[in-house]
Amino acid sequence: MGADNDVTGAADSNGREDGARWAGQEEAAKPPALGEDRAAWLPEGMTTPSEDERAAGAQARAELQARSLDMWVETKWWGFQVHMNKLTADLIGDLEEWASKIIGAAIPGIGQLVARVMKLHGQAIKAANSAGPDGVKCSSPWFAPPG
Structure with a gap:
């Protein structure tokens, strides 16, 4: 290297x-540009986000960015990642509504569940956030079978 x-x-x-x-x-x-699609891969049988879900996610992300916060989702063949800047990770316990919309815009049907789990793990996310300068990336395998 x-x-x-x-x-x-x-x-x-x-x-x-x-x-x-x-x-x-x-x-x-x-972070992707607002409106850039990072939901490139979903398991077979999982529906793609609707236009309304994508619009709600983009609006939620824009509202966060107006407050110097940011969150985005990337889907992979093995699972997904939710990225947060440092300030967002510190406030994750208070951002469930926005997180749900942003995650739901990439992964329909489980955005609210993932946002709730992230809220419940807020202290661990804050602890991980304090260890570095760049925020936090929460990774998860696909935890539910499609359908």
């Missing part, structure tokens, strides 16, 4: 060529 830790397209000392970073070396995820 070079001094700038850019591993994209280059093998690291362990021979990895996929551009992945090892734990502790991952750069902070860059």
Whole structure:
């Protein structure tokens, strides 16, 4: 790896060529632009978000951003990640309504459940947030079968 830790397209000392970073070396995820779709993958049988769900999520995110807060969701083949900037992670216990809409815009049907679980785990999220400068990424495998 070079001094700038850019591993994209280059093998690291362990021979990895996929551009992945090892734990502790991952750069902070860059938030998508408002309206940019990061819900690229959903399990077979799970419905895609409706236009109303996407609009509600975009509106909730815009309201958070107006307060210097931010939250976004990325879906992966193995599960999903909810990203929060530092201030958002500190306030997660008070943001369930917004979180529910933002998560529901990417993962229909479980946004409210995931937001409630995040609220219940608020102290752990705050503790993780205090350990670094970039906020928190909560990751989960797909925990419910589709349908």
